[in-house]
Amino acid sequence: MVSAWDTLDDRLRPIVQASTDEYARVRPALESVTAEMEASLRAVFADSPVKPLFIASRTKTVESFRDKASRTLPAEDASEVPTLLFPDPLRNLTDLVGVRVIMTLPHEVDEAANLIKRQRAEFDCRGDREKDIGSIESGTYGYSSRHLILRTIQNETVREFHRLLEPTQKPNGSYLFEVQIRTVLAHAWSEIEHDIRFKAGDPRAWSPYFDRQFIATAAMLETVENEFAELHERYETVTGFWDEDGEGSAPLTPNRIRDIWMTLLPHVNRKAGDDWGWAAELLAAHGLKTTMDLAGLLQADAITRVREALDHRYSPGPDRLLDDLLLWRFGKAHIDLTAEPEDAPVKPRRESLGRRYRQMQLYRAREN
Template sequence: MDDHEAVVASSLVQYAELLPRLNAASDAIGDAIRARLRDDGLNHHTVQARVKDPGSVREKLGRLTVAGKPKYGNGIVQLDDLIGVRVIMFLEPDIADVATALKGQFHCREDDDKTSSQRRNGQIGYAGRHLILEVPAENVPVGCQTFVGERFEVQIRTVLQHAWAAFEHDIRYKGGAEANAEVDRAFTMASTLIELADAQFSAINDIVKRRKAESTADFAANPATEITGDILQDMLARLLPEHPRSQARQYGWLGDLLAANSVRTVADAEELFGAADWSAVAKKMDYKFPAGQVRIADDFLLKNWGSEYIARTKSVGNDVKRESKLKYRLERMQD
């Protein structure tokens, strides 16, 4: 057994010992990221967190450079993707907002915007945003207190980009397919179509937002109608056209927040939100990107009712840390 083989073997033994901790860290980091995206009102498809399987670790540690030397000569300490997280978005423009949110939550060691690099260089192929993050020692995300210093990789991409990447990986790597010009051409064509489709999805989203902003909602004719999540989604799309849509289920949760404050009809909500100074809320909160519609609505209600709002809504939903988060946000508004 040569030195490289010995390093790989030793690393795999070490990795087996680390697996229980890595699995726990993966769960905690995944939960923290989901909570952050929910708090910021960022509309996303799914968050997937996983730990690299031992076979993949062995394969990666066995890689050689072009010069024939071990690429990871120091073993698993060089691997930043033992824990991997995928954040799958519906719209490509939202990827940048997610990256900003996560870089504000964790320490960022690397940021590789593959989509921008491809387009700058006139290339077509894999697209997405890759971050290497680390659990920080200060302002530790909820649930990650015992995993300070843990590094992990985050891949942020659209549903279509994810489908392309998963299929390509399955064909080229898992399938063991040899390099083939015909296959390369087909993948290039597919990536071009996916880029066009992502652009069309963003255009469709803009058209829907504009139409809702320009039109008078049907429910306005029945102001006594009780609020529903669908009604709130239409209302905020009209009042906050510059802010991205939140996840559909969050509008129902916003309805529960309003009900806890005796706001139950369309007329009540229209009067309340229609008088809001949204720019003042955004200025006080100093958002790093346009907040999701439900997030800024929640912040407006907090600004409007203060500590009474905290008392009335701290138990609405399943976020056990909501009360402490609201208190922190209220302090920021009062600075």
């Protein structure tokens, strides 16, 4: 791959090489700073509910430093010497030390960033940007990544580095470094993209189909991450239904029943309607009055066995399925509590429930 150093104006090479030699001299001390920053960030998460999948760090290689230090701004006149983009790279570059914090889900990226930014005794946040924002605004795709620029505060390891870098200056313990926070899927995508797109060989071998495929995979990545985020949100909601000191104790109003049903059984929504008062009446007849009561009734194993026992000709809607689940659990008591009296002249509901109850009894006898 052709680097910025390879194409650098010969008149600028001595300046860049001198900076590179200086960087090579102090890099071992900078590696200690890198290790210290990684350890500090690990400590931030140690006692926090926000848990990264992993944290990794790196100190920029000498070759990478030289290439970045070789970047220039074009001169207005071709005969003039170009201007170095980073005239003092050892002090201008903020990514010589980099730490990556890899999370599971998109919302955790923001949680991790906010947690790090609150560590004001150790770090001063000097920059915070989301790498995918530009992609969103331009209508394109790219991996999402939160980039923080942090400045250390009175750090002794940094002071040791400064003593080596500038022996005549008083070390202040302040140093700028970069923290990238992204999801594991975005991390995998970016690593592959970097290997193929930025570490490619001869640029003449590049095909526009590579860019096209990267855009397509980025779009798929966004879709997958959205699905995982929705799964996590649903999981948090469902587990909350079993919290007897919280959501689990919430009373079963008609709207609450509808919301619980659509969370647990969104595929069973025919004839759901807006009025779930009928469901509240059926449940209340058996003393089922809390969220946890309904969550306990709508269990997958019970639903599967009810479907097998009754062998429904048509997929039942919420009204029929709830009625059958209550009949499965409470048996004849459900009939007596919710159907017409036994001596009623016309009793279609009692007769229907009776037929279904006998089917359930036969099924249980066969299963046993």
